Amino acid sequence: MGFFRDFIEFYKKRRETPPEQTPPRQALPKHEPEIMEAAFPLSEPELAEWAKHLEAHTTYSSLERETLERYIEDAFGPIARTYYDADREGMRVDIAVTEPSEERRYYTLATIGMGAHRMQVPKALEERNAAFAELCVCLPPDWDFVNDSWPFHLLKTTARFPFSSHNMLGVGNAYHGAVARDSGFAGAFVIPAVTQHQVSTRLMLPGGKIVNYYLLLPLYEAEWQYITRRQDAAAFWEHYTERIGSIVVDPERESCVDETETEEEDEWNI
Numbered sequence: 001m002g003f004f005r006d007f008i009e010f011y012k013k014r015r016e017t018p019p020e021q022t023p024p025r026q027a028l029p030k031h032e033p034e035i036m037e038a039a040f041p042l043s044e045p046e047l048a049e050w051a052k053h054l055e056a057h058t059t060y061s062s063l064e065r066e067t068l069e070r071y072i073e074d075a076f077g078p079i080a081r082t083y084y085d086a087d088r089e090g091m092r093v094d095i096a097v098t099e100p101s102e103e104r105r106y107y108t109l110a111t112i113g114m115g116a117h118r119m120q121v122p123k124a125l126e127e128r129n130a131a132f133a134e135l136c137v138c139l140p141p142d143w144d145f146v147n148d149s150w151p152f153h154l155l156k157t158t159a160r161f162p163f164s165s166h167n168m169l170g171v172g173n174a175y176h177g178a179v180a181r182d183s184g185f186a187g188a189f190v191i192p193a194v195t196q197h198q199v200s201t202r203l204m205l206p207g208g209k210i211v212n213y214y215l216l217l218p219l220y221e222a223e224w225q226y227i228t229r230r231q232d233a234a235a236f237w238e239h240y241t242e243r244i245g246s247i248v249v250d251p252e253r254e255s256c257v258d259e260t261e262t263e264e265e266d267e268w269n270i
Contacts, residue, residue, distance in 0.1 A: 067205055068211070069112070071199075072110050074197070075193070077098035077101055077104055082094055091163060097109055100141040107138065111155050125170070132212065133213070134211055134212075137155055138248045148251075150182065154185075158175050174219060186219055194215060220255045
């Protein structure tokens with residue numbers, strides 16, 4: 001897929017920076033999100049209506065939510081159903097589900113709620129509109145939602161992570177957390193969302209706020225260890241695209257890194 005090639009080239013350019021220009025190595029949360037063109041699906045009358053309501057919100061307004069739902073349908077397909085968050089006291093994260101189609105032969109689960117809150121990002125990323133995000137996960141067409149509901153837990157815990165940890169989440173970040181007791185995965189890797197019809201992965205809401213859409217790829221513990229010990233998301237991504245090459249969750253897949261690679265890195269760090 002052209003998407004994977006472009007993503008690898010993005011990180012290769014970062015790694016091929018001449019030594020004298022290379023900044024000190026930083027932890028994964030400092031990786032900068034890829035900047036893409038923003039989509040703006042609202043009409044002029046809708047913008048005029050929004051101009052009357054410019055106050056800050058901790059949850060989406062009805063117009064913002066309508067804009068998000070319209071975007072999800074444009075980017076991922078018609079919303080078949082929405083699972084509303086039962087948590088009425090904490091951060092609300094609803095999840096919309098689009099069903100498989102001829103063009104997209106998999107389910108897409110997309111959060112609605114994370115982008116109502118501002119992440120703490122460095123000033124440079126604030127200026128590049130990286131403070132707001134929503135998350136997605138892609139599941140195969142035969143997914144058993146009744147017995148395998150852990151992707152919902154993955155989306156909700158990852159969406160809440162930046163705010164509970166006062167951190168940020170963006171392209172190239174690796175999240176480690178309690179994905180699910182029986183999923184076999186230990187966390188997730190963040191890449192840009194994959195949309196249909198060349199729809200932008202950035203949505204401009206009424207009032208000008210830009211929400212970035214990211215896709216989560218579940219990680220095994222060995223893959224998480226590989227990323228964190230090497231501090232190199234690009235190397236992991238090359239392994240993933242060469243050995244897995246799919247954005248759809250596969251609980252039966254093998255790890256894209258092996259124990260030998262991890263052990264070699266351990267020896268190098270001694």
